[in-house]
Amino acid sequence: xxxxxxxxxxxxxxxxxxxxxxxxxxxxxxxxxxxxxxxxxxxxxxxxxxxxxxxxxxxxxxxxxxxxxxxxxxxxxxxxxxxxxxxxxxxxxxxxxxxxxxxxxxxxxxxxxxxxxxxxxxxxxxxxxxxxxxxxxxxxxxxxxxxxxxxxxxxxxxxxxxxxxxxxxxxxxxxxxxxxxxxxxxxxxxxxxxxxxxxxxxxxxxxxxxxxxxxxxxxxxxxxxxxxxxxxxxxxxxxxxxxxxxxxxxxxxxxxxxxxxxxxxxxxxxxxxxxxxxxxxxxxxxxxxxxxxxxxxxxxxxxxxxxxxxxxxxxxxxxxxxxxxxxxxxxxxxxxxxxxxxxxxxxxxxxxxxxxxxxxxxxxxxxxxxxxxxxxxxxxxxxxxxxxxxxxxxxxx
Amino acid sequence: xxxxxxxxxxxxxxxxxxxxxxxxxxxxxxxxxxxxxxxxxxxxxxxxxxxxxxxxxxxxxxxxxxxxxxxxxxxxxxxxxxxxxxxxxxxxxxxxxxxxxxxxxxxxxxxxxxxxxxxxxxxxxxxxxxxxxxxxxxxxxxxxxxxxxxxxxxxxxxxxxxxxxxxxxxxxxxxxxxxxxxxxxxxxxxxxxxxxxxxxxxxxxxxxxxxxxxxxxxxxxxxxxxxxxxxxxxxxxxxxxxxxxxxxxxxxxxxxxxxxxxxxxxxxxxxxxxxxxxxxxxxxxxxxxxxxxxxxxxxxxxxxxxxxxxxxxxxxxxxxxxxxxxxxxxxxxxxxxxxxxxxxxxxxxxxxxxxxxxxxxxxxxxxxxxxxxxxxxxxxxxxxxxxxxxxxxxxxxxxxxxxxxxxxxxxxxxxxxxxxxxxxxx
Numbered sequence: 152x153x154x155x156x157x158x159x160x161x162x163x164x165x166x167x168x169x170x171x172x173x174x175x176x177x178x179x180x181x182x183x184x185x186x187x188x189x190x191x192x193x194x195x196x197x198x199x200x201x202x203x204x205x206x207x208x209x210x211x212x213x214x215x216x217x218x219x220x221x222x223x224x225x226x227x228x229x230x231x232x233x234x235x236x237x238x239x240x241x242x243x244x245x246x247x248x249x250x251x252x253x254x255x256x257x258x259x260x261x262x263x264x265x266x267x268x269x270x271x272x273x274x275x276x277x278x279x280x281x282x283x284x285x286x287x288x289x290x291x292x293x294x295x296x297x298x299x300x301x302x303x304x305x306x307x308x309x310x311x312x313x314x315x316x317x318x319x320x321x322x323x324x325x326x327x328x329x330x331x332x333x334x335x336x337x338x339x340x341x342x343x344x345x346x347x348x349x350x351x352x353x354x355x356x357x358x359x360x361x362x363x364x365x366x367x368x369x370x371x372x373x374x375x376x377x378x379x380x381x382x383x384x385x386x387x388x389x390x391x392x393x394x395x396x397x398x399x400x401x402x403x404x405x406x407x408x409x410x411x412x413x414x415x416x417x418x419x420x421x422x423x424x425x426x427x428x429x430x431x432x433x434x435x436x437x438x439x440x441x442x443x444x445x446x447x448x449x450x451x452x453x454x455x456x457x458x459x460x461x462x463x464x465x466x467x468x469x470x471x472x473x474x475x476x477x478x479x480x481x482x483x484x485x486x487x488x489x490x491x492x493x494x495x496x497x498x499x500x501x502x503x504x505x506x507x508x509x510x511x512x513x514x515x516x517x518x519x520x521x522x523x524x525x526x527x528x529x530x531x532x533x534x535x536x537x538x539x540x541x542x543x544x545x546x547x548x
Numbered sequence: 549x550x551x552x553x554x555x556x557x558x559x560x561x562x563x564x565x566x567x568x569x570x571x572x573x574x575x576x577x578x579x580x581x582x583x584x585x586x587x588x589x590x591x592x593x594x595x596x597x598x599x600x601x602x603x604x605x606x607x608x609x610x611x612x613x614x615x616x617x618x619x620x621x622x623x624x625x626x627x628x629x630x631x632x633x634x635x636x637x638x639x640x641x642x643x644x645x646x647x648x649x650x651x652x653x654x655x656x657x658x659x660x661x662x663x664x665x666x667x668x669x670x671x672x673x674x675x676x677x678x679x680x681x682x683x684x685x686x687x688x689x690x691x692x693x694x695x696x697x698x699x700x701x702x703x704x705x706x707x708x709x710x711x712x713x714x715x716x717x718x719x720x721x722x723x724x725x726x727x728x729x730x731x732x733x734x735x736x737x738x739x740x741x742x743x744x745x746x747x748x749x750x751x752x753x754x755x756x757x758x759x760x761x762x763x764x765x766x767x768x769x770x771x772x773x774x775x776x777x778x779x780x781x782x783x784x785x786x787x788x789x790x791x792x793x794x795x796x797x798x799x800x801x802x803x804x805x806x807x808x809x810x811x812x813x814x815x816x817x818x819x820x821x822x823x824x825x826x827x828x829x830x831x832x833x834x835x836x837x838x839x840x841x842x843x844x845x846x847x848x849x850x851x852x853x854x855x856x857x858x859x860x861x862x863x864x865x866x867x868x869x870x871x872x873x874x875x876x877x878x879x880x881x882x883x884x885x886x887x888x889x890x891x892x893x894x895x896x897x898x899x900x901x902x903x904x905x906x907x908x909x910x911x912x913x914x915x916x917x918x919x920x921x922x923x924x925x926x927x928x929x930x931x932x933x934x935x936x937x938x939x940x941x942x943x944x945x946x947x948x949x950x951x952x953x954x955x956x957x958x959x960x961x962x963x964x965x966x967x968x969x970x971x972x973x974x
Binding site: 268269271273300304313314315317318320321333350352353354355365366367468485517518519 | 821833873904932940946950
């Protein structure tokens with residue numbers, strides 16, 4: 152595909168009489184060398200979140216706002232933003248953004264990552280002709296919340312000819328959290344158009360998110376691919392720290408928020424406890440006003456799942472719970488992935504009541520089905536069930 | 549599509565290229581290159597032909613395990629009727645004569661020529677009366693929340709099919725009035741002056757053809773398509789037990805009894821991730837079901853499966869979605885069944901149209917609603933809502949395709965195939 156796309160570009164250029172032969176000498180060997188530059192995987196990686204072999208920077212192509220009632224972007228910004236100091240959540244887009252999305256296109260150099268099916272990971276190595284790692288992030292301009300599960304489709308074209316189309320993997324990285332991305336091969340340096348089709352989310356939405364993220368939107372970016380710029384993106388080796396438990400700090404960016412779960416203290420409702428499994432952190436809550444979650448039950452049981460250290464939302468799990476009171480089973484069922492303005496992305500279900508002394512079993516039927524950057528690929532896979540007992544302090548009603 | 553030169557092109561690829569290019573030049577090239585199949589002519593007595601246009605199965609080749617094999621070369625001709633309003637009796641007669649000429653020229657067989665003619669909702673809007681209630685022909689529309697296909701609105705679509713590329717090309721030439729003889733039979737009528745050809749789509753299906761034609765966008769340069777795969781994605785499809793029967797898709801009442809409805813989606817395939825990044829086990833899981841991936845049930849392209857994709861060995865889609873975080877394409881399709889049988893009959897084929905790996909997903913079903921129900925099962929919004937499945941990630945093969953065009957058609961019985969009225973006189 153790389154070769155064909157190059158030939159097509161070459162044909163277009165030759166009409167202008169450009170001397171293509173020089174360019175052709177290296178035509179089929181666009182060796183990028185990223186695989187060779189990459190530090191080796193740390194040895195003895197723990198089955199937990201660990202410091203990766205290196206930290207990588209990124210470049211931003213741009214951020215665009217997509218209107219709620221239209222199909223096209225209304226504003227654009229360009230520029231590098233990998234080391235901002237402001238921890239703004241990228242919100243506050245002003246008028247015309249309610250109901251819409253904001254979408255960022257970013258990139259780094261190609262790197263290894265792991266896809267996940269079930270509890271298995273599949274390592275995706277860097278291929279010889281990979282040009283960059285292209286990433287798309289989509290969020291709600293008003294709240295900075297990511298409608299995770301959007302699975303956008305990207306079409307890269309040049310001079311009106313399609314170069315490649317793909318639906319990048321949903322993934323988690325330590326410095327960026329949730330995004331979608333993939334290693335991509337481009338036929339050469341130059342100007343490209345990147346069209347991003349954002350499908351509606353399939354995650355249940357509650358509160359002011361009801362009816363939001365509900366229709367397909369499309370946005371277009373202009374992108375100049377310069378291998379030199381990609382080469383210059385920061386690659387910071389972590390040395391001895393690599394492979395030990397812990398995580399690198401999240402990036403701070405002015406133009407783009409991170410998909411962070413609310414701090415434990417800021418979650419609504421009664422705290423029922425915090426459990427850890429597979430190195431993931433589950434903050435468990437009971438909300439006694441369950442009206443906005445539908446159903447007839449009075450109480451809403453919510454699990455806010457996040458990564459340790461960085462508090463990134465852990466999406467795309469199958470979670471279920473059993474609530475037992477003495478010999479009685481009060482609730483036994485699935486917790487549905489839900490987007491709520493207060494709880495952010497979480498897993499929840501209506502239950503009749505939750506009282507002091509209740510036992511709550513939380514079962515991970517399937518771990519997060521998102522690809523992982525280095526440092527996350529050994530965590531959040533084997534996730535045994537956990538039980539907590541509702542204490543006096545939070546038993547309430 | 550293979551590039552101009554013949555160098556390095558296998559015979560199969562060359563024939564496919566000629567079908568894709570079309571026209572008399574392609575036919576001449578094809579005739580010179582492909583040893584001309586020595587075919588008998590069609591019957592003199594056309595009353596021996598089936599009354600259902602879509603009654604192809606008994607005239608198809610049988611593969612291993614007696615699965616029906618679709619004809620290897622295809623052309624879809626998109627036709628616009630030249631007149632305003634309802635068609636004239638003369639045009640109807642001329643159309644029928646042109647179609648009968650094809651039937652006289654070649655045997656009604658995969659080894660000869662099989663074809664159908666179908667009509668769109670836009671065509672039937674030419675009549676004052678509406679189609680009878682016994683026909684469910686809906687306007688085409690987007691069927692998933694993440695597609696925005698161009699909607700095809702020709703008057704008619706002719707589907708030409710044969711195991712011989714030059715038979716398909718010859719039939720097309722005859723219909724377009726570009727030849728006076730076909731396989732020794734005089735062509736005394738064509739569609740010229742009745743219809744204008746406004747689009748043309750081509751393709752192929754069957755062992756070897758996808759591998760021979762994988763130099764297109766959407767497939768990695770590593771030539772990953774197995775030599776014995778009938779489809780680009782590397783697996784067999786259309787197992788007999790995973791198809792509706794011809795009886796099952798046939799309209800059973802009203803003036804169009806004996807007909808069926810036809811849906812054609814153009815689907816672009818994006819198989820770089822599929823072949824370069826997914827493991828074999830992931831591909832089997834996503835195409836069939838995670839249980840097949842685990843048990844190693846699928847060998848090679850799946851010939852060992854017999855005449856079904858063995859969905860009985862897979863848990864229900866809902867269970868796999870919840871517990872495996874992954875659901876297979878076949879597993880989702882198995883949710884749309886009646887009497888333990890799928891409700892659509894696939895006659896789809898791959899294509900290099902636009903130099904992109906493409907699937908022309910052509911299906912027959914009694915009602916268009918049967919197709920929309922099946923498609924809804926594939927989209928699986930319900931599963932994604934209730935489990936770890938993503939909108940596309942781990943959700944069958946949704947990640948690897950984009951629907952770009954769609955059209956719906958009524959495929960009338962043979963007796964009404966030439967410019968039928970919305971309410972034909974009985």
